[in-house]
């Protein structure tokens with residue numbers, strides 16, 4: 001199958017200026033790109049008159065939790081039986097694709113096999129959803145963030161994290177996750193904004209625990225991602241080759257230097273939205289719960305913003321991905337992160353789009369074929385009614401997404417598609 005997008009305003013994802021052009025898709029790849037009207041008429045192609053609408057790469061979510069359930073407290077994740085939980089995860093996968101996200105890098109599943117099964121079902125064509133790198137549950141420590149056990153009560157495997165202690169247990173947990181097919185091993189080495197008793201600036205995993213997971217990741221060719229808000233957690237992760245650092249809230253000068261030194265391989269994603277909304281939009285859910293909690297959340301947010309501005313100045317790839325999947329920060333609003341990047345971090349709209357497309361292809365591990373409108377790249381494309389550079393917010397409006405294509409196949413096409421006229425005389429074969 002071939003599709004010709006005719007008369008589009010192309011934003012190619014590299015940061016280059018938009019241009020009026022035609023894009024030909026053949027099979028699942030972008031076959032040709034040319035100025036409007038300049039591509040040779042392709043006799044078999046279905047043709048779309050884009051009428052000046054924006055054609056851009058599909059959005060890429062670098063911090064997805066498809067199995068989070070727009071909950072207020074994490075206990076809700078253990079309360080949900082695995083069958084219902086899988087259905088919810090598949091529903092979110094479709095929602096992300098509906099919103100123009102054609103790829104997701106998972107930042108942890110809420111039960112061990114939810115991501116893996118969802119990824120495989122999407123890949124097999126059984127359910128609609130983005131390209132997905134599947135993650136493990138979050139590996140934490142006894143008493144660390146996400147350890148919901150109490151002395152008298154253990155939710156066991158239903159818990160959304162897996163507490164491990166010492167390199168032996170971390171190694172076994174990592175190997176089990178690899179056995180079940182994850183692409184990403186997720187670590188939880190630091191405290192968090194959501195857990196006052198375990199503040200963001202504290203570190204809870206120790207060096208040989210991170211080293212044990214890193215050894216398994218290297219041997220088995222998996223990626224690593226870490227919730228690392230404290231300075232020491234960032235440094236510990238970087239010493240052991242963790243690929244994706246989430247938050248980096250209290251990165252000190254030494255941590256910033258290490259990030260800069262590894263900027264060609266490491267990715268940072270602050271997850272601004274979950275903290276911003278916790279501070280400003282979660283009032284009806286009792287957040288912040290006190291003046292002290294308000295001050296603590298604001299401190300975490302300000303510190304994160306300051307670090308991200310500095311990292312960007314140092315040429316480190318800072319990606320969106322706002323930890324969506326909480327009641328006050330629900331699934332589906334993911335493109336809002338691009339606005340936070342402009343408003344809080346000083347990105348231009350174009351730079352925010354590059355972070356969500358080209359750099360997205362890089363974090364997905366497919367820099368040569370994903371995240372750009374470029375000849376030979378995978379045909380993951382959005383046709384947008386309007387100019388996202390003038391108004392980034394339109395990317396959050398599903399009605400403005402005229403067409404969503406993943407892997408050369410339309411997930412949505414609310415536009416007229418016509419068949420190109422065939423030549424009058426049949427072209428002789430051979």
Ligand SMILES: [Zn+2]
Nearest residue numbers: 063065107323
């Ligand atoms: Zn997260």
